[in-house]
Amino acid sequence: MNKNRPVNLDISTIKLPAAALVSILHRISGVVLFAVVALLLCMLDASLESEQGFADVAAAFDSIPAKLILWAALAALIYHLVAGVRHLLMDLGIGETLEGGRRGAVMVLVVAVVLILLAGVWIW
Amino acid sequence: MDMVTTITSFGRSGTFDWLYQRVSAVVLATYTLFIVGFIFLSDDFSYQTWSALFEQRWMRVFTLVALLATVVHAWIGLWSVVTDYITNRMMGPKATAIRVVVEVLLAAVAVFYTVWGIEILWGV
Numbered sequence: 194m195n196k197n198r199p200v201n202l203d204i205s206t207i208k209l210p211a212a213a214l215v216s217i218l219h220r221i222s223g224v225v226l227f228a229v230v231a232l233l234l235c236m237l238d239a240s241l242e243s244e245q246g247f248a249d250v251a252a253a254f255d256s257i258p259a260k261l262i263l264w265a266a267l268a269a270l271i272y273h274l275v276a277g278v279r280h281l282l283m284d285l286g287i288g289e290t291l292e293g294g295r296r297g298a299v300m301v302l303v304v305a306v307v308l309i310l311l312a313g314v315w316i317w
Numbered sequence: 318m319d320m321v322t323t324i325t326s327f328g329r330s331g332t333f334d335w336l337y338q339r340v341s342a343v344v345l346a347t348y349t350l351f352i353v354g355f356i357f358l359s360d361d362f363s364y365q366t367w368s369a370l371f372e373q374r375w376m377r378v379f380t381l382v383a384l385l386a387t388v389v390h391a392w393i394g395l396w397s398v399v400t401d402y403i404t405n406r407m408m409g410p411k412a413t414a415i416r417v418v419v420e421v422l423l424a425a426v427a428v429f430y431t432v433w434g435i436e437i438l439w440g441v
Contacts, residue, residue, distance in 0.1 A: 223394045227423075230387060230430055238437045240364070241371055247364035274349060277342050284339065 211298035219276040222269040229266045260316050267312045272305045325420055327393045338393045341386035348383035377438045384434040388427045395423055 209217075239246040253259050279301050283289055288297035328334040359366050370376050403416040 220394075220398055223391070224398060227391045227395060227426070230391075234430065234433050234437065238433075241368055241437065244364040247367065270349065274346060277346065281339065281342065 210295070211302065212294050215276055215279070215298040215301050218272060222273040222276075225266075225269040226273055229269060232262070232266060254316070264309075264313055264316050267316070268309045271308045271312060275305045275308065276301050325417075326396055327389060334393050334396075337389055341390040341393075344383055344386040345390060348379065348386075351379075371438070380438055381434065384431060388431055392423070392427060396420070399423075 236250050240250045241247075254263055279288070279297050283294075283297070288294060326334050328337050355370065356362055371380070399416055399419055403412050403419060405412045408415065
């Protein structure tokens, strides 16, 4: 291999088109969700433990910090789900062209933002 | 070039990882929509309706399948992330050792989640 070939791996100089943004956010939200599983199991555990446990989980979300954590967790879940559906659609051959990929990526961002805002409205 | 690292991938080949990732994604999307639907469509979402749902064996099995899908899905996703960023090119010769340690920790968390989930669902 020619060791002197030009390489540009300086991320700060690489452009981030919509599809690339959707991709990196999919990764970040996925990593976040692996930690969120612990939160969900915790909530499931308490909510099934007893009527008091269920009430405690519900009451925990009265505080602002808890609301923010729940919203962030739901945002990661919503985003990851929407971007994942795009992957599945592309596997079916939908939106695979360059233009289709761009449009799909923008749609993912728009749909995710709308759903995340709705989730925020629901939490508050 | 990647021959050494692929032995830690879930399905041992890109084709199987691809398939497992999609199957688990569909399971997780279905489970998520079911839970969201249950919470919003219940006339009276309370401890009674929630615990009655989880008293059904099919719901416990559905939840366990979703949890196992989570573990598989997370392993394949995190493996991709870890083998992309914790590399010799990015971090020097120590990368392989660091990557193995991270993978072992992730696997330990995955086992912990699985056991915890089974205890919640079937333990008293």
